[in-house]
Amino acid sequence: MNVLSPWVLAGLALLIPVIVAFLMRRRRSVLRVPSVLLWQAAAVRRIRNRRIRYLTRLLALAACLLAVAALVLAAARPRADGPGETVAVVVDVSASMGDGSSDTPLARARRELSRMLWSRRAEDRYVIIAAGQRPRRLAGPTTEGAQLDEALERLAPETGAADLGSAIDLAAALVANRPEPRVVVLHDGGDLAADLPRELPEGVPLQARRFAWGDDGAATPDNLGIVTFAARRPSDLRTEDERELLLVVATSSSELRRAAVTVEAFGVPLGRQEFEVPAGGAAELRLRVETPARVLVARIEPLDGRDEYLTADDEARLVQGAVVPPRVVLVAATDALDSETFFAEQALRAAGVNEIVRATPDEAHRVARTSDVVVALSRAPVSQPPAPVLYLGTEGGAGSILPVRGQRELTDEGEGPETPTRVRSVAANHALLRGVDLQGVTVERALAADVPEGARGLVELDGGPVVMTGGESASGWVYLGIDPQRSDLVLRVAFPVLIANSLALLGGATQVSVARTVPRSEVSLRAGPELGATEAPDLAWALIPRTPSIWLALLGAVLLGTELFTWRKGWTR
């Protein structure tokens, strides 16, 4: 152990006047009497015998000396030898963590972080990362308490979901190769990132503490929120300004909610629709408006008088983008119009695709142009086309250009909770899934695959990843492993939005504009899955920092207080 301010140790000279004071103090004379029985009425205190009296005085002197020495040592700021630990704290600041007031998950996470900082040792380095839509490093790695306290103050909630995976990657990168690294995640489990748990560098343990609603017995607050807001040109449009608006409104309430949605442009109401949202569910709405405005605002208003927990998800702003959709080369095994081809065409047209060219897998590479988007259904093209490809339930095979490997069929074989086709996690922040609500979707069959290097898994079922994307420009691709013929996805608002997002991602333009909204998991305030991390230690007891200075100062103060108390009581005179 060494001290940061060794000159303060000169204060140990104070021990001398303490000893002198004890030696010079007034001593009471002792008189032997036959019995003290009758003198007890006039007694200040009684002592068993001289030996105990002597021992008491000796202890008082020792306590006083120890108190002074402890206070002086504390002022000298001792610190233990050793490098200390390096802790990266990832704090979930997604919308579902609340606004940080009262007993919201964010407030509890802040308190936990505050306890961690309070109880840290002087040599410990801390990193604080706010896990929002993009991870932000707020402080560290540092030992400076002021920086960490400032970072703690800067923890503010965001309006979207948290990308915990990226935040954990950042945290692990910051603490790797440092002494005693570990990553602590304070979250509500609301992020459905597909690629959790992360593979952390060796020697970097991951600990987590979840602060979800209901964990401490508190009821989940009432909340309504827009999770999807999209606009498209209807197929039967009468004027060029006509738009069909697609909205999905979800709730966290445990009872049926009544609300109304209003769509405005430049502050002028264009339409209003009242609706009901089932308890813990979502309602899909379709409105037709006619406006030349490119910016539309949808706002929901509760009609049942309940308080709204989150305000960020009550309004969605839609900016209609380019309206020049790409030409689509639809690759089907046959020319026959089966259900798969039908739904694909419907979705493509709903996304604003005007020109669809059909081709077989053998001729797709010759038909496709660089400005096209190839949509492969059950079979992939035999040669790489000069355009990006959307694989929609495509099966690979020998000589296939399908970029994913390790395909395996997932089927819903039972009604138990262990079904492999249940949606496990969704990377809701990715542009491909913007406005796509997959919660509650029924999947009877899907083709999961291994995520290739350089690609990113976006949707994971219990059996494996089924939505992923990779590549760039003409070699870009999107893989949708959910079988359109054996899922209700194609009947939901999410499907055309997903197709539109895919076309926008691959081809750069679509006639379906999708607003950036709060993900369903944030609106419903439901706890997501565990991170696959060990439980972080409970610091509820950590009322005292682990720094030697504090302990010494505390010891000195207690001893000095005891000394003064006993002196006033006359026990040590």
Add this chain to the structure above:
Amino acid sequence: MATVAQTPEAAADLLSEAPPDPEASLLSPEMGARLHRLTLLARRLPLAKQRGRRRHRQLGQGTERIDTREYVPGDDPRRIAWTIYGRLERLLTWLVAEEAPLRLALVVDSSGSMGFGRPAKLVQAARLAAGLAAVALASEDRVAALSTSGRPGEALRSMAGRRTLPRFLAMLDQLAAGGPTDLARAATTATACAGGRGLCVILSDLFDPRGAISGARALRDQGHEVALIQVLDPFEIDPPELAGVVLEDEETGELVELHDAGARAAYVKALSEHFAELEAEAAAMAAPVMRVTTNEPFDALVARALTTGFMRAGTVS
């Protein structure tokens, strides 16, 4: 219990010839000779195997004639009242009372607190015990003595006769103060040493009132008469102001730190309450209490006992 002179003149002589030196031997020969003229009084006299000089209420084999009855064949011819026969020509037999000694048990508190003062309280208590033993032995009573230390050699079984007095004096002279007080147990042991019911005198400072009273009560329940002699130092009766002083108990070593003011007043009040409690307890047992101080001359004590009739119920102070 009390010592009384057989005649008022003897008491006056005793007062005028008392030794003035408190540090003198326990009992000088002159004082012993004077005490031989005194007799202990006891309200009850239990029967004993030994012969004594005290007349018992029962008829027996003594020497004092108390009545006559008609002669019955078989009566001892030596008891026939011939003088009455000469006058009345009737054969009568003298009735004589039984004569028994008084059993006296002396319990001397030799705890640490009795070593206080100059002379020590123990010396005054031993002197009083020696005087009582001298009176009793001169009256052919039986005497047993015991100190509370419980050490071998500090207890003497019941003895009689003037020749045994030196042994009592030697035993009392060797007493040394020390150790705790257990008067209750000591009193029980003393009566066992005495060999039967009789008179038990407890000489102590009685700063263990519960032990003394419980011991006295146990003795009375066994049929003994009990008397308490409280020996105190003048310091204990009228202490100076001891504000801010630490007092150490001679017996237990316990320390008491006094207030900076009002300690004496509190002590005096506690002392008067202690006396009142002790006297009330003693009165309930019909046990007289005699309070003496160490600076009180021995002859003055004897005179106080003579003039106040110590054996009467109540306190003599």
